[in-house]
Amino acid sequence: MKQTAAFLKSVLNTYAVLFFSQNRVFGIILLLASFLNTASGIAGLACVIVSLLITGTLNFNADDRQKGIYSFNSLLLGIAFGAFYNLNIMFAMWLLVACCMAVALSVIMTQRLSKLGLPMLSLPFIITFWLVLMAANSIFSMGLQLRTNYLLQELYRGPGDVAGLEGYLSAHLPVWVALFFHSLSAVLFQHNILTGMLMSVGMLIHSRIAFSLLIISFIAACGLNSITHVYPEGISYYHLGANVMMAAMAMGSFFTIPSWRSYLLAVLSIPVSFILINGLTGFFSVHALPVFSLPFCVVNIGVIWLLTLRGYPVKLALTGLQHYSPERNLYQFLNQQKRLDDLKYLRLNLPFMGSWTVSQGYDGDITHKGEWGHALDFVIRDDEQKTYQLPGASPADYYCFNKPVIACADGVVETVVDTIEDNAIGQENLKDNWGNTVVLKHLTGLYSKVSHLKKNSVKVKVGDVVKQGDILGHCGSSGRSPEPHLHFQVQATPYIGAKSLAYPFACYLNQDDLQTFSIPKEGQLISSPDIDQQLKKAFDLQPGYVASLKTDDGKSEDWEVFKDAYGQQYIYCKTTGAAAYFINNGNMFYFTSFYGDKTSVLYQFYLAAYKVVFSAMKNMVVSDEFPLHVLSNKPLRWLQDLAAPFFLFSKIIYQSAGYLNKGKIIISSSQYQRVGTITGQLMEASIAIDHNGLQSMSIQLNGKQTKATWRTENI
Known part of the structure; x- marks a missing residue:
């Protein structure tokens, strides 16, 4: 049964992919429209079936088979055969031979052109049918009988209801409208307004942008x-x-x-x-x-x-x-531009523990200028915004002096300076401008530098391999530093005086406001979020993790975590075939995309746990945005689809917060739709976590309350 369903899906995808779609409703419409020329419809469907059988038997790429990539050129070939030639025994024989040729060309050209990042489009059909036409028109007889008017003149002039409807539409529709539908029907080698109208409906269902x-x-x-x-x-x-x-x-x-x-x-x-x-x-x-x-x-x-x-x-x-889907391509692209910085940047964390204030930001007024403008200075201030305790006459009176400075990421120690004296307060060493410094190499062309360290405080030497969080030294006032502070910058070369690069920190708190892949601004009080190990463990879903979920209405699903060929992890629902891709970067868990059944429990989990930070800090609210294709309000979504290439007037906002309740961590989340200044709630959910991990989920969606529980043992 599953094999039959998969085969039928491949057949419909073959029709849909003619218009760069995988919408099965569109595929059904195109299949029916092709049969408005009976010969073309039969020949096209036969070629699709033969192509899928050949590529399946020879075990070519299953994904390309299912999408109809190997068979849509054969479909065009069959439709063209039916439009050009009369049905007879030789028609069937040469159609089968040509179909095999088109399949072979499709497989070869798909493999070769894909390496160049290019599509084959309809080239296999064109080449194959050219050969058929030249052979049929040669001095050798192939038995193919060319139709008097190969573009289905008899369909729109002949007898029957279709012909009558075609005549009526031609007479009553404006000329330009009729031309539009005729032109669209020509893709299926027809000259039929009804076909064009059916295709237009299918295209509108598939994509408002494409239409x-x-x-x-x-x-x-x-x-x-x-x-x-x-x-x-x-x-x-x-x-x-x-x-x-x-x-x-x-x-x-x-x-x-x-x-x-x-x-x-x-x-x-x-x-x-x-x-x-x-x-x-x-x-x-x-x-x-x-x-x-x-x-x-x-x-x-x-x-x-x-x-x-x-x-x-x-x-x-x-x-x-x-x-x-043009809409999903666009919405996913825009969403991932904002969210997938984990795949763009190496994760750099703050180079200190606790809360520090940015005393000088990028392009600051004091020393961060020109090629060295993309740098940050940090100090520790008290409630009165002072950086020292009285009397403030020596470096030791300053809160940040002698505080640990840590590696912002894994790396290798490239450069160390540790012998420069710390300055007296108000004094500067312009000769050794950077003072005691450690430069780490993280990647080729990516280095981090911490400067103005305390003399003889550096704990590492050149060539040492360090992990994120390892202590490099202690904050001091060496070099051009009239008072103790920490200088941090990212650079492209290992030299101490190298020019700086703009580069974000992966995750930090600006007071209670979580920032991801952002650059702190001058005056901000920042710190690293405290990681709740129980919460982090619950979302540590490694490949091989399996779980069975059961809802309060008796529905059950079996999940397993896999890793694809690109190293991306995803949860696969064995029950529904749905898949949800996610990233766990050690500070947070967040979903990146969902494919499949939107009535599944996995989809509800995708909505509820769209972004979870591994911190149960009170007052910390995590915000994010969903891609707009998850919008369930179809009229609103269709309007947004038409406008989306030019501007977005709607948003789908996600918010979550964690708190403790009777020894459990509860992740409470909501989804909101915002159109202009009007905001409405779409979803409300909570996820309960105990010492064993994910325990239960409750979600209110589309007016329905669903509760699900996890079982991860003895599955």
Whole structure:
């Protein structure tokens, strides 16, 4: 049963992926629409089934099989066969042979082009069908009978309800609307308004962003032609749909992250498509070959290749992780830009214990200027904001003097200076500007430096390997330091006088406000959060961790933690097939993405434990944002989808806090929807933790209360 369901899913994905989708409703619509030409529908479905059987039997990549990557070119081939040739025995035989050729080309081109970061698109179909056309038109007989009008003239002129409806729609719809639907239907080698309408509905269900690009590119192409008169009698509906509109849609919403820049790129691709259509048509007409969707392939592959040749792409980002939904690609990209700093930076922690004040921040007024502007000075102040106790005449009177200075991250000791005298208060040593210093190498091109240490306090020597939190020395007043303080900076080279780099601390408290991957500002009182070991242990979900959850209504799920090929950990629900990816960085646990059944308990846990800091400090509230695709209000989400490439008017906010209750730690969390100035609560949850780890969860979601308990032993 599971194998049959998986096979049917692959069939529907094959249809959906024609429009860069994995939406099965869209797949069903396209499957039904293809049967408005019975021959094309039967041939296309047969090719899909044969392709999936071949790739499954030969054990090619299961993920690509399931997504329809290996079979969608065969689908196009079958549809084209049905549109070009009459059904007979030779039709079936040569269709099977050509289908095998298309599968082979699809597998080869997928593997080869993916190494360059390029898609194969419909190239296997084009190449295979060109060979079929040349063979059928050669002096050797293949028994293939070419239709009088291979683009289904009989469908919209012939008898039957479909023909009658087509005639009625053609007569009553505005010319431009009919042209839009005809152009869209051309992707399935049809000239049928009903087909175009069905495809439009499917596209709108799949993606509002992609549908908007189809409309924009249609209007822009028709407008450009009306100005330039490249096509005096109007643009060919096939080229308008299969090349111009599809190229703009793919480029602006699928291969790039949707934005105003991607929309502009999509519009600018239209005149390029005109040139390619005309030029390639002239070139291949010598061999009596249609160009099919070759311009679409050339435009997209060329632009993608061009964009991959950039350095670090700040603007017009290519889609890195493909979700087969422009909206999810965009929302996940925006969300992870804010949240996934763990994958961008090496985690640097504060170089001291306890609470210190930033006495001079980046680009400070005293010494942090020019190439050395990205540095921080720290002192300890009392309630009266004094840095010393009376009389304050010697370094020992200052609160920070002789306090431990620790390694901000794991590393190797690169440079040590430990023999410079500490200054008397008010005095400076400009000759040995940096004073006693330790430089650590964390990565190639990434070093940290602590300076103005106390003489003879350094505990390490060059070449020592240190761990985060190891004591390097003690705070002093050596070098250019009129009073005791700690200087910290990040730099790209190991030299003591190297210029500084802007680099954030991974996690710290600005009083009770948690900051992650941020740079403290002058005057802020900062400290490292106290880690609750019981809470940290509860969320230490290592690969191999298994749990069984049971809800109060009798529903049960079995979970296991895995690590994927990229080293990312995720919880997999064996019961529903859902997966939730997460990061545990030692200070906090947070989810990064969810895939699968949104009615599962795993999804509820994803919502409830979206971000948990391993601290049960009173008054500390953790805030975060969900990606907008989790929004359950469909009308609001569809409106946001249309506006999302240009601006976001809504947010989904997460908040959590931990507290102790009868020996247990309770994580209380909430989800809020904010539209403008209006905020409404969507979810409320609590997670109970005891000495054995995660114990239970209660969540109020969509008006329903659910309670679940953990069982992790004897599973």
